[in-house]
Amino acid sequence: MDQTSDCFSVNMEREIAETKARLCLDCGKCTTACPVARYDVEFNPRLIVQRWLSSNGAKGQDPSIWQCLGCYGCVERCNYQVKFPEFIDALRYEAREQGHNAICSHGGSLQSLMRIMAGDIQQDRLGWVPDDIKVAEESDTAFFAGCASYFDVIFDDLGVQTSENNKGALRLLNRAGIEFALLPNERCCGHDLLQQGDRQGAFALAKANMGEFGTRGIKKIITGCPECLHMLRDVYPKITGERAFEIKHITEVLAPLVDSGDLKLGHLSKKVTYHDPCRLGRLAGLYDQARSMLKSVRGMEVVEMEMNRDKSLCCGATPWVNCGLVNRQVQQERLSQARATGAEMLVTACPKCQIHLNCAQKLERQSVPRVEIEDLVTLLVHSLEQEDSNDQS
Amino acid sequence: MTDSLTIVVFACNWDGLSCVEEAAHAHLSFPASVKVVRVSCLSRIHLGLILGAFQRGADGVMLLGCAPDDCHFDPGGSCVNREFTKARQTLDMLGLGSERVMLVNLVRGDGYGFVAKIQDFMTRFGTAPTLLVDAGTRARTPRVPSFWQLRTDG
Ligand code: SF4
Ligand code: SF4
Numbered sequence: 421m422d423q424t425s426d427c428f429s430v431n432m433e434r435e436i437a438e439t440k441a442r443l444c445l446d447c448g449k450c451t452t453a454c455p456v457a458r459y460d461v462e463f464n465p466r467l468i469v470q471r472w473l474s475s476n477g478a479k480g481q482d483p484s485i486w487q488c489l490g491c492y493g494c495v496e497r498c499n500y501q502v503k504f505p506e507f508i509d510a511l512r513y514e515a516r517e518q519g520h521n522a523i524c525s526h527g528g529s530l531q532s533l534m535r536i537m538a539g540d541i542q543q544d545r546l547g548w549v550p551d552d553i554k555v556a557e558e559s560d561t562a563f564f565a566g567c568a569s570y571f572d573v574i575f576d577d578l579g580v581q582t583s584e585n586n587k588g589a590l591r592l593l594n595r596a597g598i599e600f601a602l603l604p605n606e607r608c609c610g611h612d613l614l615q616q617g618d619r620q621g622a623f624a625l626a627k628a629n630m631g632e633f634g635t636r637g638i639k640k641i642i643t644g645c646p647e648c649l650h651m652l653r654d655v656y657p658k659i660t661g662e663r664a665f666e667i668k669h670i671t672e673v674l675a676p677l678v679d680s681g682d683l684k685l686g687h688l689s690k691k692v693t694y695h696d697p698c699r700l701g702r703l704a705g706l707y708d709q710a711r712s713m714l715k716s717v718r719g720m721e722v723v724e725m726e727m728n729r730d731k732s733l734c735c736g737a738t739p740w741v742n743c744g745l746v747n748r749q750v751q752q753e754r755l756s757q758a759r760a761t762g763a764e765m766l767v768t769a770c771p772k773c774q775i776h777l778n779c780a781q782k783l784e785r786q787s788v789p790r791v792e793i794e795d796l797v798t799l800l801v802h803s804l805e806q807e808d809s810n811d812q813s
Numbered sequence: 814m815t816d817s818l819t820i821v822v823f824a825c826n827w828d829g830l831s832c833v834e835e836a837a838h839a840h841l842s843f844p845a846s847v848k849v850v851r852v853s854c855l856s857r858i859h860l861g862l863i864l865g866a867f868q869r870g871a872d873g874v875m876l877l878g879c880a881p882d883d884c885h886f887d888p889g890g891s892c893v894n895r896e897f898t899k900a901r902q903t904l905d906m907l908g909l910g911s912e913r914v915m916l917v918n919l920v921r922g923d924g925y926g927f928v929a930k931i932q933d934f935m936t937r938f939g940t941a942p943t944l945l946v947d948a949g950t951r952a953r954t955p956r957v958p959s960f961w962q963l964r965t966d967g
Contacts, residue, residue, distance in 0.1 A: 529865075532868040536867060
């Protein structure tokens with residue numbers, strides 16, 4: 421219980437010490453790398469720290485704290501490993517406790533969804549699983565599907581169906597002979613509540629999920645979404661005090677099998693470019709898995725964007741708050757980089773990147789580059805289908 | 814029992830609200846736990862508002878508006894229909910049930926129609942556990958901790 425009350429008290433001195441944010445006062449190096457700072461002159465990591473330290477009492481008033489994308493681009497550049505995005509999370513928590521709030525995108529529907537899920541509910545969320553996929557009744561390995569089925573409903577207008585990613589992941593797991601169960605009452609991982617400063621909400625979701633894992637005897641978890649990976653693997657042990665078990669992203673599970681030849685991929689002639697999701701790349705260090713799998717598809721050419729791997733540009737995502745012009749500009753820049761490679765398709769491994777990069781293209785402006793966005797595992801499954809249909813003909 | 818159910822009615826400023834007013838003029842009674850929120854048009858309603866009502870403890874949400882062809886702003890009701898469908902799908906997945914949201918179109922000044930719809934809506938929950946009331950104690954126990962209910966950001 422101590423741990424809980426500890427994580428709910430606002431102790432900015434401790435947060436500053438833990439994130440080492442005071443070092444920013446003498447630096448400012450990351451401003452050149454920060455995608456938000458490029459488009460918003462008010463936004464500057466060094467100045468945010470300075471403004472906070474000199475604000476004496478009028479805390480939580482700095483509106484620029486809601487602009488940070490949490491992309492960890494600054495951490496990558498920082499010589500002192502200042503955890504600036506975590507300092508931002510603390511500022512947001514402090515601001516919320518004082519009654520200041522972010523502007524919720526999508527009418528707050530995602531926030532309400534996450535908070536309802538934290539309550540005592542019994543969901544009916546596995547309707548997306550098709551009959552051809554073999555799911556174990558009981559297994560100590562679970563596939564953590566994330567909020568994809570809810571995203572399908574909310575982002576229907578965008579024509580993005582992120583459940584397709586999960587179907588693809590499960591089909592590949594079936595092919596590889598890896599047994600898994602699905603969790604009928606899985607909750608949102610809580611990433612976006614935590615990132616917008618709602619620690620209590622994230623904690624309640626984490627507790628509910630840990631309870632679900634416990635009653636079902638889950639020892640290993642495979643996630644489809646990089647944000648779920650980050651929460652389950654890195655954050656849950658910290659906020660619940662319970663040691664998490666083995667947690668892997670789907671690319672971490674499949675790539676070794678593809679490399680060893682145990683999982684064969686198909687054929688697809690396409691020129692693609694791979695977009696590193698921030699949580700998968702900079703946070704989990706998984707850069708090669710996706711690339712090596714794409715290269716194992718016969719006929720596929722993989723080209724790199726100007727900013728790639730640890731220097732990759734964020735998709736402009738937010739925890740569903742304060743989405744605005746700056747986010748659009750970041751997205752436009754990323755789409756332009758993809759266009760410049762001459763690739764037919766931008767491939768990513770995160771449902772939220774997929775949603776955000778598609779959303780940016782909803783703007784009917786000529787200046788927004790049009791690029792087809794596809795999910796990694798979905799594309800790998802297509803390569804197999806392509807091959808199967810070639811075999812038949 | 815149904816009297817203790819909290820129903821949020823989003824009523825459009827036009828025919829929708831006129832039905833609620835007519836019910837009052839005609840001294841028709843309906844439970845005090847029915848909360849009416851006036852909006853300029855049902856096309857103002859989106860999934861966020863509907864889920865926001867449930868997050869804050871509503872047991873059911875009714876969208877009350879003009880007949881689709883009579884709508885002042887969104888003839889055909891394409892906006893509200895889209896959001897209504899999203900809400901039904903989301904509530905089903907959440908396990909709360911799509912019957913907790915209802916779209917009602919009435920002609921101007923149909924107070925009796927409004928009260929009948931409210932009664933009909935409330936009986937849908939006759940056996941379903943209510944979201945707010947703990948059956949054991951009959952005490953109002955929010956299903957989500959109170960700090961969320963204080964928040965106004967959605
Ligand atoms: S986060 Fe690091 S690089 Fe950026 S201003 Fe602070 S100390 Fe400098
Ligand atoms: S996390 Fe990204 S958006 Fe936020 S300060 Fe760092 S580089 Fe800028």
